[in-house]
Amino acid sequence: GQQVMQIPQYQHVQEGEDFTTYCNSSTTLSNIQWYKQRPGGHPVFLIQLVKSGEVKKQKRLTFQFGEAKKNSSLHITATQTTDVGTYFCAGTGGTSYGKLTFGQGTILTVHP
Amino acid sequence: GAGVSQSPSNKVTEKGKDVELRCDPISGHTALYWYRQSLGQGLEFLIYFQGNSAPDKSGLPSDRFSAERTGGSVSTLTIQRTQQEDSAVYLCASSPRGGLLGYTFGSGTRLTVV
Numbered sequence: 615g616q617q618v619m620q621i622p623q624y625q626h627v628q629e630g631e632d633f634t635t636y637c638n639s640s641t642t643l644s645n646i647q648w649y650k651q652r653p654g655g656h657p658v659f660l661i662q663l664v665k666s667g668e669v670k671k672q673k674r675l676t677f678q679f680g681e682a683k684k685n686s687s688l689h690i691t692a693t694q695t696t697d698v699g700t701y702f703c704a705g706t707g708g709t710s711y712g713k714l715t716f717g718q719g720t721i722l723t724v725h726p
Numbered sequence: 727g728a729g730v731s732q733s734p735s736n737k738v739t740e741k742g743k744d745v746e747l748r749c750d751p752i753s754g755h756t757a758l759y760w761y762r763q764s765l766g767q768g769l770e771f772l773i774y775f776q777g778n779s780a781p782d783k784s785g786l787p788s789d790r791f792s793a794e795r796t797g798g799s800v801s802t803l804t805i806q807r808t809q810q811e812d813s814a815v816y817l818c819a820s821s822p823r824g825g826l827l828g829y830t831f832g833s834g835t836r837l838t839v840v
Binding site for chain 1: 757759761766767768769771774776782817827828829830831832833834
């Protein structure tokens with residue numbers, strides 16, 4: 615079945631440093647979505663990427679979808695303490711159409 | 727409602743007992759999903775309902791797990807003869823159509839089997 619792998623598993627940064635998490639799929643994806651889960655909370659939808667090579671920005675967050683539609687990244691510029699949480703990528707495609715396969719997530723800690 | 731509602735928020739049960747977890751999706755959302763999240767882990771897909779189509783049950787870990795969705799709205803996840811490894815947070819999500827516009831998750835039910 616489809617597998618989505620995410621690295622790193624953990625990332626500790628000082629406030630103001632940049633952060634990137636990477637997502638790789640074993641199969642070509644129809645789309646990829648990113649979610650943020652605050653400690654003790656539930657995942658919250660951030661964005662969806664559909665087109666090959668697509669880049670989208672939300673303030674300090676930049677999302678990219680690879681040309682082959684098998685990988686994606688989330689980059690946060692100048693992290694803030696409010697960025698702490700777990701960031702998940704999730705994709706649909708192939709036999710998993712209609713349901714998302716989630717990566718294991720990257721836990722981000724920001725030290726003030 | 728304004729969001730996805732799940733009940734109970736916490737459930738402690740004895741090993742071997744049956745439990746029912748409820749999910750009330752956003753009105754008008756045709757797709758409903760159940761995921762399971764163990765402590766510090768990712769989201770494990772359990773089951774997916776889309777409109778009147780047969781549900782995708784491919785993620786249910788054993789025949790002790792079942793789910794139904796009545797009237798295209800409320801869903802109940804039932805776990806029979808609970809075991810300690812069933813302890814996790816059970817998350818329900820809904821979306822307007824096949825998940826293509828992002829999922830809205832509920833706050834989850836934390837299940838503890840003792």
